[in-house]
Amino acid sequence: MAILRSLRRILARSGADGRAFLLGVGLRGLERVCEMLPYLLAYLWLASLPAPASFPLPPWLPLPAALALALLGVLGLQWALAFHGQRLCFLGSYRIIGGYRERLIDHVRGMPLGNLQRQRVGQLADSLTDDVRRLEGIFTHVAADCVAALCAALAALALLAWADWRLALALALPLPLAAAVLQAGAAAFERAGLRKHGRYREAAALLVEFIGGLPTLRLYDRTGDWLRRLDACFGELRRLSLGIEKWGGGPVMGYRLLVEGGVACLLAAIAWLGLPPASTLAPAAVLLALLLAYKVVGPLLEVAEYLVMLRYACQSEIKLEALWRVRPLPEPWLPRRPNGHGVRFERVSFAYAGERVLHDISFTVPERSLTAIVGPSGSGKSTLLHLLARFHDPDEGRICLGGVDARALGSAQWYGALSMVFQQVQLFDGSIEDNLRLGRAQASDAAVWAACRAADCEAFIRALPEGMRTRVGEGGLSLSGGERQRLSIARALLKDAPLLLLDEVTAAVDPASQSAIQRALNRLAAERTVIMVAHRLHTIRHADQIVVLRQGRIAETGTHAQLLRRGGLYAELWAAQSGPEQGA
Numbered sequence: 170m171a172i173l174r175s176l177r178r179i180l181a182r183s184g185a186d187g188r189a190f191l192l193g194v195g196l197r198g199l200e201r202v203c204e205m206l207p208y209l210l211a212y213l214w215l216a217s218l219p220a221p222a223s224f225p226l227p228p229w230l231p232l233p234a235a236l237a238l239a240l241l242g243v244l245g246l247q248w249a250l251a252f253h254g255q256r257l258c259f260l261g262s263y264r265i266i267g268g269y270r271e272r273l274i275d276h277v278r279g280m281p282l283g284n285l286q287r288q289r290v291g292q293l294a295d296s297l298t299d300d301v302r303r304l305e306g307i308f309t310h311v312a313a314d315c316v317a318a319l320c321a322a323l324a325a326l327a328l329l330a331w332a333d334w335r336l337a338l339a340l341a342l343p344l345p346l347a348a349a350v351l352q353a354g355a356a357a358f359e360r361a362g363l364r365k366h367g368r369y370r371e372a373a374a375l376l377v378e379f380i381g382g383l384p385t386l387r388l389y390d391r392t393g394d395w396l397r398r399l400d401a402c403f404g405e406l407r408r409l410s411l412g413i414e415k416w417g418g419g420p421v422m423g424y425r426l427l428v429e430g431g432v433a434c435l436l437a438a439i440a441w442l443g444l445p446p447a448s449t450l451a452p453a454a455v456l457l458a459l460l461l462a463y464k465v466v467g468p469l470l471e472v473a474e475y476l477v478m479l480r481y482a483c484q485s486e487i488k489l490e491a492l493w494r495v496r497p498l499p500e501p502w503l504p505r506r507p508n509g510h511g512v513r514f515e516r517v518s519f520a521y522a523g524e525r526v527l528h529d530i531s532f533t534v535p536e537r538s539l540t541a542i543v544g545p546s547g548s549g550k551s552t553l554l555h556l557l558a559r560f561h562d563p564d565e566g567r568i569c570l571g572g573v574d575a576r577a578l579g580s581a582q583w584y585g586a587l588s589m590v591f592q593q594v595q596l597f598d599g600s601i602e603d604n605l606r607l608g609r610a611q612a613s614d615a616a617v618w619a620a621c622r623a624a625d626c627e628a629f630i631r632a633l634p635e636g637m638r639t640r641v642g643e644g645g646l647s648l649s650g651g652e653r654q655r656l657s658i659a660r661a662l663l664k665d666a667p668l669l670l671l672d673e674v675t676a677a678v679d680p681a682s683q684s685a686i687q688r689a690l691n692r693l694a695a696e697r698t699v700i701m702v703a704h705r706l707h708t709i710r711h712a713d714q715i716v717v718l719r720q721g722r723i724a725e726t727g728t729h730a731q732l733l734r735r736g737g738l739y740a741e742l743w744a745a746q747s748g749p750e751q752g753a
């Protein structure tokens with residue numbers, strides 16, 4: 170059954186010991202079973218009244234005071250079981266969900282960065298918060314309540330069967346059909362629920378993008394279009410929600426009617442078996458049956474409600490399971506050490522979802538040299554850089570640092586050797602200093618300022634009212650594009666890694682910032698192995714090597730002068746950028 174499968178997976182993923190939780194569930198079940206004890210006592214007492222000799226009652230039971238005491242004892246026992254059961258369920262479930270959440274975040278941390286990039290931030294945040302919270306609900310309440318309710322119903326039925334099996338049979342007659350009806354809607358409910366969740370996540374992500382992009386949308390007067398998109402998305406969500414109610418609510422209604430139909434069967438059986446003159450029913454059994462009918466039907470109706478809740482929660486589990494199934498980057502048992510910091514691509518091929526975008530790429534970047542990757546739009550430049558940053562691993566071939574395959578170095582060593590400055594600068598909502606120290610937390614203040622000077626950002630930081638302590642705002646939004654970019658260069662300088670990846674870092678800033686950034690980059694590039702993607706070819710004229718890509722393949726390699734002499738794709742791109750009069 171899907172629910173049990175989900176529960177088992179959560180337990181296994183959490184790595185926690187589920188025994189406390191299971192014991193808690195057991196105690197909660199016992200507590201509900203104890204609800205039947207007063208009925209048992211009352212039945213024994215009532216049954217003993219007309220013919221005491223025919224019933225082997227304990228001598229103390231007919232005494233009303235002893236009976237009251239026994240009832241008090243039952244209440245006390247119930248209270249103790251409920252208290253400890255609930256406590257263990259809470260403790261156990263927080264352990265399980267705590268472990269699950271911790272491991273999931275760890276897993277997401279180890280996921281290939283390319284996968285993380287593909288997930289919309291809103292969707293991922295929704296999974297890590299709302300979906301996990303729904304799982305928490307299963308363990309803290311729903312699962313234990315569901316099992317306890319089932320125990321209560323079964324105990325009541327067993328007690329009735331002990332008093333008169335024919336009446337128990339009558340009450341239970343429609344139950345198999347009721348269970349089948351409930352189960353029948355489950356698969357359709359699951360499918361409709363997954364569709365709804367998918368749409369919900371899209372709507373959430375769309376909303377996050379809408380809010381984030383509001384300034385641009387307003388500027389271009391496109392908010393109306395987006396509102397219509399959002400409207401359509403939420404309209405679809407409403408439609409799917411109604412579908413869920415149909416698949417969730419319809420079978421549950423049928424189940425309720427059938428379970429309650431058991432009472433009608435019971436009354437019919439009492440009427441039939443109790444017909445004079447050959448009545449075979451004991452009055453105490455009839456009374457017990459009438460009292461217990463509610464104790465069977467009530468909890469079984471509760472069970473249906475809990476099952477619906479469990480199914481909703483399990484859909485969250487299924488979504489999270491998809492996240493779990495993303496394979497993390499493989500880590501070597503014993504990481505090898507690189508022999509220098511030269512880089513080599515050896516017959517590297519890569520595909521996005523089966524669509525190959527890089528074919529058989531091989532080239533060498535000697536240590537402390539600058540290699541530029543150029544080519545027309547869509548030729549695979551960023552993908553190549555992303556493979557270097559291990560956003561993904563190549564499908565074929567290998568990328569080596571200092572003669573060692575990236576996979577054999579392990580991600581800690583690989584990222585330790587790497588600094589990246591991308592066009593999209595990522596700053597966090599902390600102070601400027603916090604953001605710089607991401608590069609090297611232990612750096613001295615003098616080293617931080619030296620990095621800022623080298624990255625041409627000392628002046629603007631000193632001019633800020635709170636200097637280094639100034640908060641940059643979410644995503645660094647309180648700074649200009651050029652300032653953000655220079656901060657990211659200072660961060661890379663502070664890290665002082667031997668291999669540097671640059672992706673079009675001057676593309677999005679004004680000419681004054683461009684020359685400041687270029688100066689900072691030149692300082693950063695000295696003494697390092699640098700691989701950079703460039704659109705504007707005049708920024709890479711002095712590169713030691715230029716690799717030209719066309720449709721995911723290397724079209725040509727060489728220096729600026731060699732490539733111009735060859736008159737191939739690079740010469741065409743250069744001519745297009747320089748204008749006909751400067752082409753050669």
Ligand SMILES: Nc1ncnc2c1ncn2[C@@H]1O[C@H](COP(=O)(O)OP(=O)(O)OP(=O)(O)O)[C@@H](O)[C@H]1O
Nearest residue numbers: 287521522526544545546547548549550551552553
């Ligand atoms: N995450 C992705 N999923 C699927 N396809 C992708 C993804 N990223 C890039 N592509 C495709 O891979 C090909 C190479 O893209 P890439 O961004 O590497 O080229 P590029 O040379 O950097 O382009 P540009 O100069 O326009 O930035 C393109 O066809 C692109 O559509």
